[in-house]
Amino acid sequence: MPSIPPLVSLRKQGKRPTEDQVSLPRIPIPAARAIVDCAVYVDGVRLPGKFTHTAAIMEVRKRGAGFAWIGLHEPDEGQMASIAQCFSLHELTVEDAVHAHERPKLERYDDLLFLVLRTVKYVEHDVHAISEVVETGEIMVFIGRDFVVTVRHGDFTGLGGVRHALEANPQRLALGPTAVLHAIADHVVDTYLEVVKQVERDVDTMEEEVFTPGNRVDVAPIYQLKREVVELRRSVNPLSTPLQALTSGYDGAIPKEIRRYLRDVTDHHTLVAERIAEFDEALSSLIHAALAKVGVQQNTDMRKISAWVAIAAVPTFVAGIYGMNFEHMPELKWTYGYPMVLVFIAIVCTVLGYTFHKNDWL
Known part of the structure; x- marks a missing residue:
């Protein structure tokens, strides 16, 4: 008598097979599903028409001028592997781009620059409630001789505004892929400035409540804000090293004109880092003052x-x-x-x- 297959036997017995016993085929999702925008730029002007990532780089290399900019949002391993094969990306950078959760860093693989930036967003909340204050995401930027690949993680990390601003300034965009690198770094640091202003408002509110006579103080929201400031510091401060490397030219990888713009980004980043350090110290003092007031x-x-x-x-x-x-x-x-x-x-x-x-x- 022919033997009954194990899965059929389990189902006849009224049992459900486990995940180890069932191996369902994984349907690959094309890279186009993760691509938000793909364009070719020649002399700072976007070429008309729609391109796939393969067609874009072929068009650039056929012309011998311009560059391709491909933007992706949270690609999986299969989608990123297709992009990596097309642009000859290093496997280590591909792994970082898929799994995210990286600290800000700058790495070089032959002619490829790989920059990781942490993005932050202020979450509107009740100051007296224990809730999330800062939400984080990531942007990875691959810079080659004739292409830019951006990989975003997070729902608020859109770069559509950056792309439109660059397209409205062909002279800047004509400087090549490093102009895109500067624009993205500038955009990220500008969001740091906005978040810092909003966090400063929360810190001022906490100070007013702690030092108001006769006002009862709840220490828990201060601890929560302190934790969120620590998270903000971890996202912002490590970017100083990559920015300094880019500003110095990074062994000739960054043109002189772009370095001038990057110095302004570095100055803004330094200002943000200093403000975050002030918040950290102010909240530490507030915690001591609040605990003393609670004791009284x-x-x-x-x-x-x-x-x-x-x-x-x-x-x-x-x-x-x-x-x-x-x-x-x-x-x-x-x-x-x-x-x-x-x-x-x-x-x-x-x-x-x-x-x-x-x-x-x-």
Whole structure:
């Protein structure tokens, strides 16, 4: 009798095969699905028509002038492998482009420059709530002699505005792929400046609340903002080394004209890094001040509790004495004994309340 295949036998027994027992074929998705825009530029002007990444680089090399700019959004391994084969990208850079989560860096592979930039976005939120303040993404830029490949990770990392701005300035775009590199770096650093301004607003709000007399302080939102500033610092500060390398020319890879523009980007980045360091120090001081204020608030609350306990102890003490089962007690048989005891308790409690209030315990 012929043997029953394992998967068929499992299904007949009412069992579901595991992932290890079932190997479904993976349908490759073409690289065109990940390409957001693909264009050929000659003398700073975009050529009309639509191009695939293969047709674009063939057109550039057939003309012997211009360059191709291919923009991708979160490609998978198969899509990136197709791009890498077309543009002869190094396998290590391809792996970084697919998996992302890289620190800002600049690497050179023969005639190829590979730049990683971390992007940041300010998330609108309630300052008093514990929520995300800064969202991060990544942009990888491959720069060759006659091509630019940009790979974006994140929903807010679009470069459409950068492309349109460059297309409106043919003289800048005519400088070649490094002009695109500068424009992207400038765009990313400009977003850093915008985020820093918005974070500064949050820090100012925190300072105002901490140092407002009589205002109760919640330390948790300050800790959250501190953590988000640390995340912002990790995304921004490492970019200083790549920018300095690009500004110095990087062994002749960056033209002199582009280096002039990059110096301005470096200055803005330095300003951002300094502001983030100030935020970090200010929030550390705010945490200490907030903790001290919380301690004072707790001491004040304890004094109030202690004052009320002392006042409540008077009637408790008197009631405890007269609750004893003795026959011969002062004023036990006296007609006015009970009212006098109540008057005595009221007088003592009033005196204690006045004394505590005068000493700011109540």
